[in-house]
Amino acid sequence: MTTEWRLLDDTLTTWYDAPSHSAGAALVERLEAAGTDVDLRPNGLRLRTPSEESAREISAAAKDLGLTADPTALQTIRFGIAAADPVAVRSFWETVLGYEPSGEDPSRRDPQLTVRRLDEPRPLRNRIHVDVVRPSDVVDRARVTTGRDPSGPWGVMLADDEGNEVDLVPGDPLPETTGWQTVFSAMTFYPTTSALEARRLASAVAKLADDAGTPLQIxxxxxxxxxxxxxxxxxxxxxxxxxxxxxxxxxxxxAAHDLGLAPDAEPLRFVQFGIDAVDVEAVRAFWVALLGYQPDPRAQVSDIYDPRRLNPVLFFQQLDANDERTKQRNRIHFELVVPDDQVQARIETALSAGGRVLDQTPQRCLISDPEGNEIDLR
Incomplete structure (x- = not known):
């Protein structure tokens, strides 16, 4: 198999640098294999494909187009919850997220959820928390299904039976548009009936984005x-x-209308994670280093983000040093999946950024940030 690809979550995955949306779309137009996921960005594109044959075909097309592969920063971020009653907790979170019973986002865009049995009582609130934004009618149905009334300072918080909280925020339509929602980002979804339809739409959107000078995720x-x-x-x-x-x-x-396509807002979703920290600067620096993220340049926010916009945003909030939660392990933790040849480098990065190895086996390494928030590196 070509060295351009890595096995990530049992799927052949790579990234090609590209100078524009349209340059990446040129590779999309050459795709023949069914079942290939494409994440097109203004600076390149990630591809996940089910077979070595299709990977070879993609590599050949990329070479013809002069695109360079860079699989070194490939990673997948997931999150996990430890629960005394995993079945009930999993059901709650599948509802608020709109996920499949496997814990996966049906669109394979947002972080996968795993739920495992809790090994010890942890009654206090988590220092890691979750924000989910979905269209308002979807949020209303989720509240009814879970039987929870929203609460919290913003009136949007729901909690599962064990106190794990999510801010489930209703989005709004983007003014003057059809099918676009503002769910912490402006977003739309167009169902397609064939790979050809999807490629044609992606190419049209790529050109429009480049002409407007606006970075999009396609x-x-x-x-x-x-x-x-x-x-x-x-x-x-x-x-x-x-x-x-x-x-x-x-x-x-x-452009979508010209292709005979109509939008569907139902699947739209935005997911991000917040971390409460006593020393925000130190904890934020740890996650920037470990994940290869960049700080949001705006002075009023603490966000850090994936420069390739492939993984979720993290943000940080001040925690009082005397808060009892500093003495308890979270029930929520992160999971980081990287290619096998990059695991040791990530461990070393974590240690140099103030992290600690809590447990290690040949299959995984459990790491904490400077204040005990955990990530399971696999």
Whole structure:
């Protein structure tokens, strides 16, 4: 197998650098194999494919186009919950997230969830918490299904039977558009009936995004294409103003209509994670180093993000040093999957950034950040 690919979560995966959406879309247009997931970005694209044969075909097409593979930063971030009653907790979270019983996002965009049995009582609130934003009607149905009334300072918090909390936030339609939702990012989804339809839409959107100078996430799946403006990029104080983004969204709608496609807001979802920390600077620096993330440049936010926009945003909140939660292990933790040839380098990075190895086997390494928030490296 070509060295351009790595096995990640039992799937052949690679990343190709590209100078624009359209340059990456040129490779998308050459894809023949069914079942290949594509995440197209302004700086390149990630591909996940089910067979060595299709990987070889993609590599050959990329070579023809002069694209360079860089699989060194490939990673998948998941999250796990330890529960005394895993069945009940899993059911709650599948409902609020809209996930499959396997704990997977049906669109394979957002972090997979695992639930395992709790080994010791941990009654206090987690220092790691979850934000989920979905269309408002979907949020209303999830609240009814879980039987929970929202609470918390923002009136959006739900908790499972064991006190694990999620801020389940209702999104709003993007003004003057059809099918676009503002779910911490401006996002839309177009179901497609064939890979050809998906490729044609992706190519049209790539050209429109390049012409507008607006970075987009364009994700192709067998069920359709998700177009995402990235968290907060559509807001008026972002480099691309809200009004300009609305005009781009309307042009994308027109291109989709010309292809006979109609939007469906039901599957749209945004997921991010917050970490409460006594020393925010030190904890934030640890996660930046371990994950290869970048700090959000805005002074008023603590967000860090994946420069390839493939993994979830993390943000940080101040925690009082006397808070009892500092003495308890979280029930929520992260899981990080990297290629086998990169595991040791990530462990060394974690240690140099103030982390500690809590447990290690040939299959996994459990690491904590400087304040005990855990990540299971596999």
């Amino acid at each position: 994700d192709l799946r067998p069920a359709g294409v998700t177009i995402d403006g990235s968290k907060d990029q559509w807001e008026d104080d972002a480099p691309n103003s809200g009004a300009a983004f609305v005009e781009l969204a309307k042009r994308i709608e027109s």
